[in-house]
Amino acid sequence: MSKWDAVAPGVIADYRAGLTWAEISRKHGIPQGSIAALLERHGAAPPPSLPVAEEEIVQLYVGERVPIRALAERFRISINTIRAALRRAGVQPRPPGPPLRKDRR
Incomplete structure (x- = not known):
């Protein structure tokens, strides 16, 4: 137990x-x-490691330039899981965007 x-x-x-x-x-x-x-x-199957095909993650990230954080929220998985999927696919992460200025928040 x-x-x-x-x-x-x-x-x-x-x-x-x-x-x-x-x-x-x-x-x-x-x-x-x-x-x-x-x-x-307790008899409840754990969720699959990825609820979406890695190819779709790559397409959205590279082709449509969807940010990692937005992908994680969209698919309800962690940012690290998205990063790992991109790494396995050989995709280099983009540098983070500029921080928001206080007057633009």
């Missing part, structure tokens, strides 16, 4: 409701790396 088993019902409900692993982690205080094991132990 894991120390996280007590929060399993809430984690499973939130996972099925579509919350991201980051949101579940913050809400329940469970490390993101423990969520998949908890879901599996």
Whole structure:
């Protein structure tokens, strides 16, 4: 039995409701790396590593110039997962955009 088993019902409900692993982690205080094991132990299949084909991520990032943060929000996955998919596809990340000026926020 894991120390996280007590929060399993809430984690499973939130996972099925579509919350991201980051949101579940913050809400329940469970490390993101423990969520998949908890879901599996309680009979809830962990989500696929990517809910979208890497080719689509590359097309949106390179072809349409959609920022990494926007892709992460769109597909409800972490920025690091987007970066990893781009790296596997051999795509170099663009430099970050300029910071917003205070008068443009």
